[in-house]
Amino acid sequence: MIYESSMAYESNMTYDIIIIGAGVSGAAIARALSRYQANICVIEKEEDVCYGTSKANSAIVHAGYDAVPGSLKARLNVRGSRMMGRLAEELDIPFRRNGSLVVCRDKEEFPELQKLYERGVANGVEELRILGREETLAMEPNVTDDVFAALYAPTAGIVCPFELNIALAENACENGVEFRFNEEVKDIVRSGQCYELHTGRGTVRTKYVINAAGVYADVIHNMVSRRKLHITPRRGDYCLLDRAAGSHVGRTIFALPGKLGKGILVTPTIHGNLLIGPTAMEVEDREGTNTTREGLDQVLEKAGLNVKDIPVRQVITSFAGLRAHEDGGDFIIGEPEDAEGFMDCAGIESPGIASCPAIGEMAAQIVRDKMGLREKSDFVSTRKGILKPDALTREERNALIREIPAYGNIVCRCEMITEGEIIDAIRRPLGAKSLDGIKRRTRAGMGRCQGGFCSPRVMEILARECGMNLQDVTKSGGRSQIIMGMNKDML
């Protein structure tokens, strides 16, 4: 169910559960809860799912050796990584265990690498191994010649962070979860057995609140609890390279972790690009996703420490994401003591992507037990992704084009995305409403020309499919219109 922003609220409506935030955690929880009989709604302040931290990260399914044994991060990472394979199959999204290497360049730091290994073993990570220089270079010839040793984790993987988030949300939606977009929660008030959420659009009542608000999770939490949380956004700058550079390394190459995070990695993406980053810069602005010169320079410089000859001239775009770092340093999942019926899912920074299946599972179990939820008989665990014509045989593809000619029309030349895929992205549940929405669902505009050729075409298709004017087409909702009027109307 999709709530249209123009619709008036039903005044007496009380939800069983409201999830604040449609990022990967909120979507994973929504999907996990959608198997139960309950009236569930996700409220998102942006126009689409996967809009904050979930859309700008390393997209790594970490093996699970980083977190301190016994922490929630450690437990959920390892569990989430184990669940990811099946989840990817159910949701029809790409996922590959490409393995990862943590590179140690200095003999003196070797004890740190060993510590990481031991942590991994304690956390239950399987198949971990420490490799010597030769073995490392044999596995990844572009790792720096200075490598002394490396920690190899074959179970580490890569996903598409957009598709993961979108697929979780779509599946939840198909199982009856309602989504409200462009609606920001401004205040939460306890009212009898319920909570009242005051939003930019009115008031909504619910029996249970789940806080999955990313970098705003402390703000939401602090509306209901006296035990305050404090989140510091940690910005990470990235550079994305052309697919031509995508096979520069096969595995994800990490540096030894530092104080603020896992350092700058070099990894292939699931779609065959090369991704380098992130930096770690603590910032004040929770919307501060701007890259900086220093940040980008640091990415290029530090990536080169562990991997040689990175073809930095093939950078096609750069971006920054914000990690929601909570002061305690661990994930926070559960009810605060002084706010019954309210659950946090806060401090979800790395390894959030890897953990999301387990976060959803854990949160859903807590709510199920609290509320005594019962399973539905008609829960559908699978979701069909956007049809990718290039995965078809030639005969199948031609049959498809005969039936739906739009699949014969290439719109995005760089990624070879057809009009058929774009229409699918718009029409499906929780469909795309903006250029970025289409980009994240289909990759149209994500290639080397970055939408130079296709954006006017995509705008046309969007306007036609959504019945809007060209002038109302946005890059990513809000005031992000692409055009600002017609020729000469200012003269």
Next chain:
Amino acid sequence: MEKYDIVVIGGGPAGLAAAISAKRSGIDSVLILERDRELGGILNQCIHNGFGLHTFQEELTGPEYAHRFIRQVMELGIEYRLDTMVMDISREKLVMAMNRKDGLFDIQAKAVILAMGCRERARGALNIPGFRPAGIYSAGTAQKLVNVEGCMPGREVVILGSGDIGLIMARRMTLEGARVQAVAELMPYSGGLKRNIVQCLEDYGIPLKLSHTVIDIRGRERLEGVTLAEVDGRGRPVPGTEEFYSCDTLLLSVGLIPENELSGKMGVEMNPVTSGPRVNESLETNIGGVFACGNVLHVHDLVDFVSEEAGAAGRNAAAYVKEYAENSVTGSAKDSVKDGTKASTRDNWKDGTKAGTRDNWKDSVAGSAEDSVTGSVEDSVGDSTKDNRRDGTKAGTSENATGRADHQRGREIRLQPAEGVRYTVPERINVSRMDEKLSVRFRVGNVYKNCYVSTYFDRERVSRRKRQVVAPGEMEEVILTREQLLQYPDLETISIKVEA
């Protein structure tokens, strides 16, 4: 499966001229595959005038210029398919394409002419820091929105890069009611044609800020402003020179990149400087029967010279096909041969105005020495990846190809860019296959004043031509004649240099 003698990939100015020339050279079976909705390519959005001065001695708009060629395509009955994307080309010249009507289909060609044009460099390639709001467009995308869709991308505009499209768009946006506040150029010189700086900026009082770049982009949803700063000799921002411009639109005109994904996939060898195929005097790539012309080969300034170059590619492809036919008759399935025989019918593929009148802006050979290959400009704006989409270049390969009886087979002379010269097209010459005149096109790596453009045959300087100024923004040319080359039977390398 369908079969054509020549399949032309792309129906822009290069593809049109190549197809026309091939047809006029006696090949009837020619097919143009165009991915857009109409023929003409990027010319369709170039509604300003200035096209055709060399070809037609007239000032035409882009669509008018395209129309001259489209009309010939129609008159000659050359086949073309629109909305058709070429997905793959094999080394054996099996072309796989797709459209709404036919789905995926194969065409076997005897010769293929690559004429896919180029694309614009995007913001990402420059790694400009800041936010990523709406309101940032490559100049060509904005040109399409304004000139084809009639939409204004914004009201308050800053332009980064002084490539020609950027300059043209500064004027267009002004005429359509926007305020263009400045054009910033990273290099100490413009990447565009002098005439465009005068007619598009100076005439409208738009400041051109050389040695400046965008160092920050503000605005989360829609662009709210950019910060410009002066850069030092190495392109790095100079602290203290930052200046904030409040604007809703940033246009990027920071270079063009030949679209060679198909070529690369089929195994065509690329020149890293031009990002285009390496070709010989016939504009033929390392794969026999696969030719390249126009902006896919190297980015041009003027479309007239794209047409001229493409005309040569069309003739050469026709000659290849004729030889191919001969060879198949005699049963020798050779691939890239082409010697003696060449299309004897060279001629007026450009109606009326014959190209024979090549004039003097193209030196003939000349030379002496300096070095200073400074400005290798690789990452900077402008240069090899030249902005172009609208005007043209001094290109043009050869004029007459009659009497091809010489028997110098096989031997190839290497062309080498030397001091100050970044690349040459072509890179190899087989004298036995060349026309009477061959124009060698190149770009310099920096602005040079009061210099000579010199040509060396091995170590001997055979010619030099005095130039008041040469600049990366304007393509240069040297003409070689067959007669001259025949006098040097042992010649191995021809180098072109900029000398003091």
